[in-house]
Amino acid sequence: MRWTQTFIPTLKEDPADAQVPSHRLMVRAGLIRQLVAGAYTYLPLGFRALQKATQIVREEMDRAGALEILMPAIHPAELWQETGRFADYGDTLMKVRDRKNALLVLGPTHEEVITDLVRHHITSYRQLPVIFYQIQTKFRDEPRPRFGVLRTREFLMKDAYSFDVDLPHLNQSYDKMYHAYCRIFDRCGLKYVVVEAESGPIGGEASHEFMVLADTGEDALVECQQCRYAANLERAEVGDTQAAPPIGSEQPLRKVHTPGRTTIEQVSAFLACQPQQMIKTLIYLADGEPVAVLVRGDHEVNENKLRRALAASRLELADPETIQRVTGAPVGFAGPLGLRVRLLADRAVIHVRNGVTGANEADYHLVGVQPGRDFQPDWIGDLRIASDGDACPRCPGTLHLRRGIEIGHVFKLGTKYSAKLGAHYLDDKGQSHPIIMGCYGIGINRILAALIETSHDEKGIIWSVSLAPYHVLVLPLNVTNPELMQTAERLYRELTELGVEVLLDDRDARAGFKFNDADLIGLPLRIVVGEKALQRGEVELKWRHEATSWTVPVEQAARRAANEIAAALKRLSQPLTRSVSA
């Protein structure tokens, strides 16, 4: 492609509303333009990159044996009401009415639609297993679209759904998808972490997220530096912390007046103690029944863990009236001593010495509290949100808090949808069972944004060879010099014949201008055709990600460049074998 024949509106200045690097650079490099909040047009360069990502995903899904289909974006609302998700999704569902005033949903995901297909057409174990996938535009009316292409209301997603006869077969399908995901992201040139994620009904390691580490990421995760443990913060387990050496001798229990001090900050400041010395007591309603939950003052309750520990389906913080009734004190003065409800404690609490906690009496706290001596929890375990520096649950290492961009998610669904929608199969004995499902998503747009987010410099984008809109930029320094242009055209022709994707910067512009645009759009390999080198019969090659260039005789240039590109692509598609935690 010739630059003058395509449309690459580069910008010298940063767009005013772009905050994160990927957004800024995608706009400046002429990849995208916004239409409304959370919806972007992909311009030629951006669309080519998107197609590259799409094609890699498609090839690897096909390789894994998944079957590509295309489902509608408009769904009847009734189908969503059948699974209850019409209400669960709430305002995030985009809704439209047709001319008959029937309510339609713009699909945010396709469990309902695929399960509807399967319940009508798959009836026998002989038809299983099967994995369907599609690459299609999804719609979610996000409360807050942001960060350019990272969180939008309309986005391209690869979603796949597996159908199996039982859990062992589901695990096989899951592993297939997991490995396909590793291949996909390796080929894209992304550096990613696979983390355990909240798993829902099946439990165990039933869900993994693929994260690209970036400070601008919206997800928090922890990673162990010694072993391979990594988990979404919602999910992350915490190892048992060693007891801190007791400070001084064990003190007796004492009640102190703390008028109006109800928060950890207020009490710790008032009593001149550390938040980690305090025992925070929270009253929850688990399926309507009050329970008391203890965490250290500097920790937060992880409600997912609490829900599992209680085997509760509904969990909420108690209202002030309930707290008054259970503790005998207003909010802010609850403590574990003397409570008549079930008492659950996070492990860190039992290591506290000379602790501070509420006295279950307005305006009073207790100091010198010794867990074990002064109260005994009914249950002790991991209940808190992991924090930076916590102990790894798998090894003696330490957890580090990181931020990441979620680019993929694999999930064992079980029978959640097949049961509700009646997707059953008959086994070899004629018995009917709900089909066991898994679902597997990849945000295609996020692949591009995540790559740019983690692969750029102050000049612009640094594409991986596999996602780059073109492999090579041929840059003649002076288009009015026929000799330079003949050489540039020759390289363009030869490279194209060798299967290399080339962009020829045939604009009549100054060298510096063209160099800056070249760095901005970030094609992997640049070939400069200039007068000085050409007098020696040479052109100049340079990788975008490297600082130095080298020269090659004109006759060899195309072949050499083609070999470099081929080698780089091959390197990406022969990934290191990664250890799998599934």
Add this chain to the structure above:
RNA sequence: CGGGGUGUAGCUCAGCUUGGUUUAGAGCGCUUGGUUCGGGACCAAGAGGUCGCCGGUUCAAAUCCGGCCACCCCGACCA
């Protein structure tokens, strides 16, 4: 949905506080001509704006007031 901010030329912004010398401006970009030509050149001449929308106040509104809309940020939310 709560809190905050911004809407003026294709882009980035000034002008608004204190209404009228502003016939609405600058830089970048764009067009034409010339000089330049290996890291975002220079000179000259141009094209380009219902000042987000609706209403109000006023002799007079980009500027003051009210309503609405859009976009951005923080939070809540995110199978």
